[in-house]
Amino acid sequence: MPDIESLLKEKRIFKPDSQFTRKANWNKKVAAEYRKLGEKNPQLFWAKMAKEHVSWFTPWKKVLDWKPPYAKWFVGAKTNVSYNCLDRHLEGDDAWRRNKAAIIWEGEPGDSRVITYAELHREVCRFANVLKARGVKKGDRVVLYMPMIPEAAVAMLACTRIGAPHSIVFGGFSAEALRDRVVDAGAKLVVTSDGGFRKGEPFALKRQVDAAVDGVAAVECVVVVRRTGQDVEMRSGRDCWWHEEMATASTKCPPAKLDAEHPLFILYTSGTTGKPKGVLHTTGGYLTHITTTCKAIFDLQETDVYWCTADVGWITGHSYVVYGPLACGATAFMYEGVPTHPGPDRWWQLIAKWGVTILYTAPTAIRTFIRLGDEHPRRHDLSSLRLLGSVGEPINPEAWMWYHRVIGRKRCPIVDTWWQTETGGIMITPLPSSVPTKPGSATLPFPGIQAAILSEEGEEVEPPNGGLLAITHPWPGMLRGIWGDEQRYRDTYWSKWTNTYFPGDGAHRDKQGYFWIMGRVDDVMNISGHRIGTMEVESALVSHNSVAEAAVVGRPDEITGTAIVAFVTPTGDTESSDALTSVLKTHVTAEIGAIARPAEIRFTNSLPKTRSGKIMRRLLRNIASGDELAGDTSTLEDFSVLASLRESDEG
Ligand code: PRX
Numbered sequence: 226m227p228d229i230e231s232l233l234k235e236k237r238i239f240k241p242d243s244q245f246t247r248k249a250n251w252n253k254k255v256a257a258e259y260r261k262l263g264e265k266n267p268q269l270f271w272a273k274m275a276k277e278h279v280s281w282f283t284p285w286k287k288v289l290d291w292k293p294p295y296a297k298w299f300v301g302a303k304t305n306v307s308y309n310c311l312d313r314h315l316e317g318d319d320a321w322r323r324n325k326a327a328i329i330w331e332g333e334p335g336d337s338r339v340i341t342y343a344e345l346h347r348e349v350c351r352f353a354n355v356l357k358a359r360g361v362k363k364g365d366r367v368v369l370y371m372p373m374i375p376e377a378a379v380a381m382l383a384c385t386r387i388g389a390p391h392s393i394v395f396g397g398f399s400a401e402a403l404r405d406r407v408v409d410a411g412a413k414l415v416v417t418s419d420g421g422f423r424k425g426e427p428f429a430l431k432r433q434v435d436a437a438v439d440g441v442a443a444v445e446c447v448v449v450v451r452r453t454g455q456d457v458e459m460r461s462g463r464d465c466w467w468h469e470e471m472a473t474a475s476t477k478c479p480p481a482k483l484d485a486e487h488p489l490f491i492l493y494t495s496g497t498t499g500k501p502k503g504v505l506h507t508t509g510g511y512l513t514h515i516t517t518t519c520k521a522i523f524d525l526q527e528t529d530v531y532w533c534t535a536d537v538g539w540i541t542g543h544s545y546v547v548y549g550p551l552a553c554g555a556t557a558f559m560y561e562g563v564p565t566h567p568g569p570d571r572w573w574q575l576i577a578k579w580g581v582t583i584l585y586t587a588p589t590a591i592r593t594f595i596r597l598g599d600e601h602p603r604r605h606d607l608s609s610l611r612l613l614g615s616v617g618e619p620i621n622p623e624a625w626m627w628y629h630r631v632i633g634r635k636r637c638p639i640v641d642t643w644w645q646t647e648t649g650g651i652m653i654t655p656l657p658s659s660v661p662t663k664p665g666s667a668t669l670p671f672p673g674i675q676a677a678i679l680s681e682e683g684e685e686v687e688p689p690n691g692g693l694l695a696i697t698h699p700w701p702g703m704l705r706g707i708w709g710d711e712q713r714y715r716d717t718y719w720s721k722w723t724n725t726y727f728p729g730d731g732a733h734r735d736k737q738g739y740f741w742i743m744g745r746v747d748d749v750m751n752i753s754g755h756r757i758g759t760m761e762v763e764s765a766l767v768s769h770n771s772v773a774e775a776a777v778v779g780r781p782d783e784i785t786g787t788a789i790v791a792f793v794t795p796t797g798d799t800e801s802s803d804a805l806t807s808v809l810k811t812h813v814t815a816e817i818g819a820i821a822r823p824a825e826i827r828f829t830n831s832l833p834k835t836r837s838g839k840i841m842r843r844l845l846r847n848i849a850s851g852d853e854l855a856g857d858t859s860t861l862e863d864f865s866v867l868a869s870l871r872e873s874d875e876g
Contacts, residue, residue, distance in 0.1 A: 235622050239629070239662045245611070245638060249658035251521045256659040256672075259521075263672030270673040271513060271701050275299060278516035278552070279509065280313045282482045289699065294719035294726075295706075296699040297486050298510030305480035306385035306489060306512055307353075310551035311346040312480060319554065326556045329530065329579055330375050333422035333562025340375055342554070345382075348375075348471075350478040352383035355470040359446045361414050363388035363481060366491065368412040369537075370394045370403055370430055370437075372421025373561045376450045376467060377537045378547045380416045381490075385508075388481040390488040392503070395538025396421060396428075398818040400436035402501075406493050409503055410708060411443055416467075418450035419457045424566050427453035435460075485509025491708045492540055494646040495756040496717060497748045499764035503708030504540075504646050514650035514702030515549040518671060522640050522654050523583050524612060525555045532558040532576070533585040533614075539755065540646040541616055544702075545585060549650075564590060570601035577605040584632070585614035587754035591624045592784045599631050607632060612657055614640045617754025618786045619742050625664035643667040643742050645728055646756075647718065649702025652676065653740050666739045674700055678734055683722040691733040691743060696726040748842065750779035750787045757789070757821050759842070765816035766791055769809060771799040776832050776840045777823070780849040788824035790849035794831055801828035825849075833867045 246253055263270040268288040275285075285302035314322040323343040331337040340348070361367060367384050369391055371377040377393075384391040392410045394403050407415065415438060420429045431449055435458065438444040449457065450467040459466075486507045493501040519525045523545075531550050535541035550557040558579055564572050572594075576584065594602065613633050615625070620641055629639055638657035644650060652674050653667040660668050670676040675698040678686045686692035703726070707714040721727040731743040745751060748759040759777040766775035774794040782788035793809065795801055806826045814822045827849075833841045844867065 235663055235665055237622075237626075237664055239638075239664075241638060241658055241661065242636070245524075246658040249524050250526065251524075251656060251658055253659045256521070256656045259672040263674070267673045267675065267698055267700075271298070271510075271517075274517040274673070275509070275513040275701075278520065279304060279512050280309055281509075282308075285485065285509075291699050293724040294715060296510075296703060298507075298513070298699075298701045299485040302485040302509050303482045304485060304509050304512065305388075305483055306508060306548060306552070307349055307382040308386075308480040309512055309516075310382055310385075310548060311342060311349060314342045314554045315346060322554050325527075325554070327551060328375050328378060328557055328559055330559045331561065331575060331579070332374070333425070333560075333566060338375060345379070345551075347476040348379045349382040349386060350476050351471050351474040352379050353386040353478040354474040355448065356383055356387060356389060356414065357478075358470075358474070359414055359448070359465075361387065361389050363483075364488070365389045365414070366410045366412045367391045368394060368403075368407050368410060368415045370396060370398075370415060370417045370434055371450070371537070372396050372418055372430065372452060373536055373559055374418065374421065374450065374452055375559065376416075376418070378551075378559070381537070381543075381547055382551075385489060386478060386480050388483045388487055390490050390505075392491040392493065393538050393543070394493070395536060395818070395820075396430055397536075397538070397820055399815050400433040401816050402818055403433060404437040404441070406501070406503075407437055407441060407444060409493075409501075410491055413443060414446045414448065415444055416448045416450075418452040418467075419455050420453045422453065422562055424563050427455050429455065429457075431457040483508055486705070488705075490543065492543065492646055494540075495749055495758035495761055496713075497758055497760060499758065499760040501758075501761070502710070502713065502717070504704045505706045505708050506649050506702070507705050510701030510703070511544075511649050512548070512552060514700065515544045516552045518651045518654075519545070519549040519553050519555070521656055522642065522651055522671070523585065523614065524657055525550060525553045525583070527554070529582045530556050530558055530580050530609070531583040531585075532560070532581045534560070534564075534572075534587070534590065535585075535616075540644075540649070541585075544650055564593065565597070568601075569594075569597040570604060573602045573605035573607060576607055576610065580609040582609050583612045583614070584610060585616065587617040588615055588620040588624050589618065589753040589785050591615070591620070591628050595624065595627050596784065602631050607634065610634075610637050612640070613637045614642060616642045616644070616651075618751045619744060620665060622664035629664075638662065641665075641667045643730075643740070647704040647728070648696075648700070649704065652696065652700070653742070663739060666735070666741050668739050670740070674698075676740065678732055678740075679722065679725070681721070683725070686733070688734040688736055688738070691731060693721075693746060694728050694730045694732040694740070694742065695722065696728065699726075750777075750789065752779075752787050752789065752820060753785045755820055757817075761817060762789060762791065762813060762821050762823065765813045765821070766793060766809060768816060769812045771796055771805060772809065773797075774832060776842065776845055778842055778846045778849050780825075780846065780851075782824070789821065790825045790827065790845075791823040792827050792829050792832060792845055794829055
């Protein structure tokens with residue numbers, strides 16, 4: 226494995242800064258104690274964290290009920306996420322936080338809002354009452370399809386207040402993709418906006434919702450936030466304006482006392498089949514996991530201005546834009562637009578303007594900034610920053626070093642955090658106070674998390690050999706299932722080994738026990754830190770009437786990590802052409818969203834297959850990345866196919 230070799234050459238190591246460590250929430254001693262406790266007794270560790278970081282209406286009877294592959298955490302306990310994110314910061318000893326900024330928001334055009342905890346509480350109560358008035362009850366699903374505006378956080382928290390699980394669909398997904406998710410979740414109500422701003426232009430969301438929910442009887446109501454002022458069609462009896470509903474809603478709404486295992490949200494993510502999986506998360510364990518990791522990894526403190534750049538449509542937006550920081554009583558910064566509008570220094574300008582202290586972003590963004598040039602961050606005062614984070618894909622050591630040097634100005638610890646939609650919260654990560662970092666390594670499992678590198682057969686792989694990443698003990702933020710598909714939950718995550726979670730990533734450990742994540746081992750691509758299944762893109766392609774067959778693979782890309790390459794066999798009388806290429810790219814965008822748009826489409830008369838008819842993706846991957854053909858090709862059904870592909874490649 227050449228990747229492993231190159232990473233093994235990484236000798237640089239950065240020790241925690243003693244000044245940082247002294248002031249950290251978890252100093253060296255505390256971190257060492259918790260690590261020991263987490264290894265010896267994960268349940269005791271998590272119970273301690275649950276007491277420290279979460280407020281409960283009723284205590285639990287049992288910390289963990291583990292009937293593989295089903296876990297229940299904090300059995301019998303009752304709590305509420307919005308209570309933890311809001312009410313408790315307004316009461317008793319913490320009442321001073323009433324007027325602290327909960328959310329600082331800036332829109333792409335430069336408009337901004339600062340929302341205090343007391344104000345956010347009122348807004349959330351109001352919207353919870355709107356939901357109730359529109360017939361949403363505990364257990365009913367609400368889909369959110371929104372830009373990065375404060376109303377997205379308000380809607381999320383309002384759902385949690387009344388126990389209605391939300392399912393957020395990223396605003397970049399198409400109407401088709403939205404429809405699939407709305408139908409699968411059985412949503413009763415959809416919250417959206419007329420649109421949002423991107424690259425200086427308004428884009429439409431409500432119009433997509435209209436197409437998505439047309440004929441979907443379960444959807445009784447669509448609530449629309451006015452953000453851009455663009456024209457929208459409001460269907461009478463179904464659609465209503467957010468501001469009109471809110472104007473008359475009461476600011477009082479007691480939080481529902483929910484079981485620790487009450488469904489909190491469903492979030493769809495790509496898998497190896499064409500159909501996205503509705504990953505289900507519940508209440509008490511999830512809250513424990515994300516608050517503990519916020520305190521320990523981001524070292525969230527009262528005076529921080531914390532900025533996680535993820536969109537609320539992804540898991541990072543759920544756990545580390547909204548729920549984690551607010552439950553910790555922190556100030557979260559939110560930005561609506563793209564990083565490079567109106568200029569390549571927008572982010573750095575925002576950091577200087579708002580005094581951002583913690584920045585948590587993705588390697589794809591870092592690589593974009595590297596390409597744009599050091600002069601843009603250099604022009605701004607970034608001295609408020611004290612900690613940097615990375616998530617979503619492996620960060621290449623050179624991007625890590627740039628982040629350290631140019632953004633962190635060699636002062637800020639970097640936490641490279643490995644986790645997934647399914648894990649709910651961070652799993653493998655440095656602790657900034659106590660774990661020396663190596664560029665490119667996510668370092669060690671978080672205390673209370675037990676990870677290993679296993680072979681296909683479940684044998685532990687000796688360092689420094691590569692193998693499959695495995696989580697060997699249940700953890701509080703883990704997914705509780707796939708919405709409506711129990712079998713898929715068992716098959717995807719729990720069938721490779723016995724009672725051990727399979728995340729689908731390859732990894733290896735070095736001699737110090739540090740984990741180095743190598744990327745996906747299944748047919749899932751990681752594009753700009755977001756998962757797209759090859760099958761999803763293939764299904765979208767073959768749904769076009771000029772495509773007979775399609776195979777999709779990823780090839781390494783300097784900016785996005787992976788770029789999508791599609792091999793397409795056109796139907797009988799269709800001519801391959803540049804025009805067809807652009808038609809198909811647009812078609813995939815319409816079916817799934819711009820994130821799945823192939824970077825390249827190659828036409829072929831037929832695809833290389835094994836005798837049993839399986840497409841040989843390994844070969845296609847090699848061809849797509851311009852590598853020499855590797856490995857055994859004797860199982861190819863049609864050698865001429867391979868030859869013609871190579872020819873077209875060389876031509
Ligand atoms: O392959 C791993 C990669 O992203 C996948 C999870 O994607 P998603 O569910 O969309 O969640 C992304 C945000 C948590 C993982 O299976 N990944 C995530 N973080 C890292 C990573 N790969 C390497 N290093 C990371 N820090």
